[in-house]
Amino acid sequence: MTATVSTQPKYRVVNPATGDVGESFDFASEAEIESALAASDAAFRSWRELPIAERARIVTRVAELFRENSARLGAIATEEMGKPLQEAVDEADFCGDIFEYFATEGPELAADQEIKTFAKGKAYVQRLPIGPLLGIMPWNYPFYQIARFAAPNLVLGNTIILKHAESVPKSALAVQELMDEAGIPKGVYTNIFASYDQIEDIIGDRRVVGVSLTGSERAGSVVASIAGRNLKKCVLELGGSDAYVVLDTDDVKAAADLAWDTRIGNTGQACNSNKRMIVSDDIFDDFVGQLVERAKDLKPGDPAKLQDGAFSPLSSRKAAEILDEQVQDAVSKGATLHAGGVLGEGPAAYYSPAVLTGITPEMRAYREELFGPVAVVYSVSSDDEALELANDSDYGLGGAVFSTDTERAEKIARRLESGMSNVNTPANEGQEVPFGGVKRSGFGRELGPLGMDEFVNKRMYFVAE
Structure with a gap:
């Protein structure tokens, strides 16, 4: 040795x-x-x-x-x-x-x-x-x-x-x-x-x-x-920066609730979390509005006895500071922070769950993994644009596509450049389901x-x- x-x-x-x-x-x-x-x-x-x-x-x-x-x-x-x-x-x-x-x-x-x-x-x-x-x-x-x-x-x-x-x-x-x-x-x-x-x-x-x-x-x-x-x-x-594509829905609130609950699981610190929500433009504003309703007015809470309306800390002060730097970089370059995104006082590691739109390629948030409770939402005008954006990532862990038309969703899900691809569910996870990725995942x-x-x-x- x-x-x-x-x-x-x-x-x-x-x-x-x-x-x-x-x-x-x-x-x-x-x-x-x-x-x-x-x-x-x-x-x-x-x-x-x-x-x-x-x-x-x-x-x-x-x-x-x-x-x-x-x-x-x-x-x-x-x-x-x-x-x-x-x-x-x-x-x-x-x-x-x-x-x-x-x-x-x-x-x-x-x-x-x-x-x-x-x-x-x-x-x-x-x-x-x-x-x-x-x-x-x-x-x-x-x-x-x-x-x-x-x-x-x-x-x-x-x-x-x-x-x-x-x-x-x-x-x-x-x-x-x-x-x-x-x-x-x-x-x-x-x-x-x-x-x-x-x-x-x-x-x-x-x-x-x-x-x-x-x-x-x-x-x-x-x-x-x-x-x-x-x-x-x-x-x-x-790790990953999984695409979460919502092509259409007959219940925007339910779709947004599922996307939010998925994103803040483990306080956003999951490798296969839905870090990039890609939403059709005809429901985009309503979808973002529903996310903001979930994110606003949340308070730091004790993870040992977490109450409704409260959120847990990230794993460390350093992790919270890195996430804040990524979000602030995006905002300084034109992104919109709709709710949350507040770094709490140290030495605790609280970072309020956030909703972020307007991400563009020159921002760190476009390429980097955001390992925390930040819902990044993109608007697209076609299925082809959704697929192109979903695959425009160095990562390739998982992904999900949602539509009331299963065949429509499958056409995109089958072409995701990922190790795991799901239709009309955030992820099929279980002890019997293989887990892993491609590209830099x-x-x-x-x-x-x-x-x-x-x-x-x-x-x-x-x-x-």
């Missing part, structure tokens, strides 16, 4: 509703990193030899524990990153669904697949585990992000080294506790409080065979570069059948007659 580790605590809890600093945790020492690598490598030798049904049985217990502890886990996420409490509890419950799905469906998804051969014998594709994997996870869904990476790989027989975001250490430790309680053997799942320098060394270590990152475009570029130099497989989910898929197909040795196995 060559990394130089800071002597100051870096992993720490900062309540974004107050700015109060809670517990802090030191970076792992070089000895602790080496111990984690050695344990993961050794555990792989035995974990992969367990019958997949036995691994699935243990993972089923993980699912049960997520559900049994959802209230406690939710409170931790609310404290660390400001997620509204009920949303945080629901997230933990959803993790139970994810682990249960892979425990139930995984053995069949990983079963040998016989393929047609012209030779005399039988040919199969086998899906075999490949070894220790590094997961680098973000703060915005501190449990869900882990679940969608860890669940399929634990069932497959891979082992996990998990580096979580530095702002959610208690969430990271809580998941480790659940894994231990469920009976996941030592070394099969290991949380580490690693530094960025240490991460580079871990990816380069011969014992680690792959890395999965959910994070920023910049972080993805760095991790992919390191993985490429070391010939390691990687999966990247790097990354590559690879998690969840669903494709989630079992990333970190595997798809070995050809032939038995001659």
